[in-house]
Amino acid sequence: MPEGNEIHRWAERHAAAFAGKAVRVDGPQGRFTDSDMLDGRKLLRVMAVGKHLGYDFGRDRILHVHLGLQGDFKEGTGPLPPVRGALRLRMWNAARVKLPAVDGTSPRHRWYSEDDGKATLPAEKVAWVELRGPMDCTVYTNAQWEKLLERLGPDPLNGDKPDRAFAKIAKSKKPVAALLMEQDVFAGVGNIYRAELLFRARQNPFTPGREVAPAVLKQMWKEMRPLMQAGMVDRRIVTTLPKDRPHPRGPVLSEETHYVYRRHGQPCRICGRDIKKMENFAGRNLYWCPHCQADTTENV
Numbered sequence: 001m002p003e004g005n006e007i008h009r010w011a012e013r014h015a016a017a018f019a020g021k022a023v024r025v026d027g028p029q030g031r032f033t034d035s036d037m038l039d040g041r042k043l044l045r046v047m048a049v050g051k052h053l054g055y056d057f058g059r060d061r062i063l064h065v066h067l068g069l070q071g072d073f074k075e076g077t078g079p080l081p082p083v084r085g086a087l088r089l090r091m092w093n094a095a096r097v098k099l100p101a102v103d104g105t106s107p108r109h110r111w112y113s114e115d116d117g118k119a120t121l122p123a124e125k126v127a128w129v130e131l132r133g134p135m136d137c138t139v140y141t142n143a144q145w146e147k148l149l150e151r152l153g154p155d156p157l158n159g160d161k162p163d164r165a166f167a168k169i170a171k172s173k174k175p176v177a178a179l180l181m182e183q184d185v186f187a188g189v190g191n192i193y194r195a196e197l198l199f200r201a202r203q204n205p206f207t208p209g210r211e212v213a214p215a216v217l218k219q220m221w222k223e224m225r226p227l228m229q230a231g232m233v234d235r236r237i238v239t240t241l242p243k244d245r246p247h248p249r250g251p252v253l254s255e256e257t258h259y260v261y262r263r264h265g266q267p268c269r270i271c272g273r274d275i276k277k278m279e280n281f282a283g284r285n286l287y288w289c290p291h292c293q294a295d296t297t298e299n300v
């Protein structure tokens with residue numbers, strides 16, 4: 001599932017490509033029937049909070065997109081491509097789709113750790129975007145958007161203050177690894193950042209929220225923004241420090257991007273012991289090093 005870094009990246013790119021102009025919108029396969037409410041209107045801005053996108057068309061009309069597990073955008077230049085696959089929505093600039101396609105592509109991603117973003121098209125050249133497989137793509141009123149914001153926790157990429165999240169964690173008996181996945185605690189953190197933030201803080205994932213040291217919460221919050229911002233550049237999430245990589249200099253190889261995420265059975269970069277995996281912990285697989293992230297609160 002795309003994490004906050006990618007959602008904010010789409011918001012920036014789509015704002016650069018379309019905001020301030022009239023935008024054409026359709027749902028060519030009848031899967032988005034509200035396109036008439038937006039088609040031909042000026043897109044005022046594109047907002048991102050947590051894993052939610054809001055395309056503000058004014059007049060109480062905000063296109064809400066949540067990509068979920070399967071959703072993704074495809075972007076391109078030149079004429080609109082033929083309608084293919086499970087296409088939910090298209091958005092395009094009427095003048096730009098009359099121009100010939102230019103060099104550069106914006107391919108669909110593979111695993112985030114493998115995508116180095118080098119083939120990315122400059123946002124201002126984008127003529128159209130296609131949306132496939134989202135969990136939600138509906139037109140919200142301003143009140144509905146506000147209601148969504150109310151139930152989301154602070155988003156590190158929006159310059160929010162962490163206090164509400166810290167207070168929730170400090171009161172909770174739930175394991176900290178479960179709390180990190182809850183969007184009303186921190187908005188935008190997903191499975192990769194959860195595993196990697198906990199490792200970088202050497203925090204045991206199973207410690208109840210209320211037993212996590214405040215200094216650890218502060219450290220994780222402090223690291224969220226820069227790590228997620230770095231992941232906005234090219235969709236690639238790199239959480240390792242240069243000194244902990246086999247090749248500390250030069251480009252980060254795909255196998256060097258993470259400490260624990262999807263590294264189960266491989267040696268920990270710090271202690272050399274096996275990284276563990278637990279299936280479906282708060283909805284997604286959890287990865288951690290039982291030695292570096294030992295439970296120091298009790299002997300289990």
Ligand SMILES: [Zn+2]
Nearest residue numbers: 268271289292
């Ligand atoms: Zn270790």
